[in-house]
Structure formats: structure tokens, C-alpha cells
Amino acid sequence: MAWDEWEQLTSEAAERRTTHMQLNSLQGEGGYAKPSGSGGGTGTLKHKGGPWTKAAGTADDLQTSTIDAQVALHSAHEGTGGGLTGLASLGSLKTVHKSWHDRLGRVREECSSLEPKLRQVAVDLGEVDADVANKAKAVPVPGTRRGE
Secondary structure, three states: HHHHHHHHHHHHHHHOOOOOOOOOOOEEEOOOOOOOOOOOOOOOOOOOOHHHHHHHHHHHHHHHHHHHHHHHHHHHHHHHHHHHHOOOOOHHHHHHHHHHHHHHHHHHHHHHHHHHHHHHHHHHHHHHOOOOOOHHHHHOOOHHHHOO
16 A cells, blocks of 8 residues: 555545544543543543453353354264265265364364453453552642642
8 A cells, every 4th residue: 555545544534533532631511621630530540351351251152152053063964975975966065064164163263262362351451450550659649648
């Protein structure tokens, strides 16, 4: 992709944006508040591991359901060779069976790989939040007990 094309795409994307995000301010009435603390927020950033843990549970559920699907697929195709010998579609049926079996196997492997990683993200982010909170507490803030 040429640089001019990239600049055009990013410019068009910026024009379509209706919401602006600024990490150093809070949205108040009539737009964005200055970082003076006059906004309506609580001034704290919190992280929850729930979404990551839920995603890990979903990956685990998908792993189990793909195993069940593979078993059902195999059962549905059991004995198709005996009574269908000579049919032109038998070769296609076997190809489709193998293709779906392989796909389900790859999904199962991917979910097996993702599940522990997603659980670890929840743990890691929680540890980072605690570390950042401790560092933030050490910063002197004028007009508070920590800033005196």
C-alpha cells in the first residue's frame, strides 16, 4: 500500500469518527471537560478479569463441543461405504467428511491453546493494575495529604 493511499484512508476514517476519545479528560456537559477534575467521573480506572475469564470458559466449551461434533460426524458417516458403493457421490461424501473432521480438529486445538492464555490475561492484567495503583499512590498530589 502506497503512503498516499494510507494517508487518504486514515483521513477518511478520521472524518467518519463521531466520538473522540481523550484519556486525559472526562466528558462533561457540552463536550469534554478539562483534566482539572471538574468532570463527573470518579477519577479511578478499574479492571475486571470477568470478560477474559468468560472468554476462556467459552473456549473450553467450544473445545468440548467440537469433540462432540466430531463424534456425531463420524457416527453419521459410519457404514456409508458399504451400502453406497458405486455411487458417484460417495467420493465427494468421504472428502467432505474428512474436511469437516479436520476443521473441527483445528478448532479444538485452537480453543485448547487459547483457553489457558485467556485465563492468564485476566491474571496478568490484575497484577498490572495493582502495580500501577501502587505507583500512582506514590505520586505527590498538591492539595491532598500525599502532596503536602
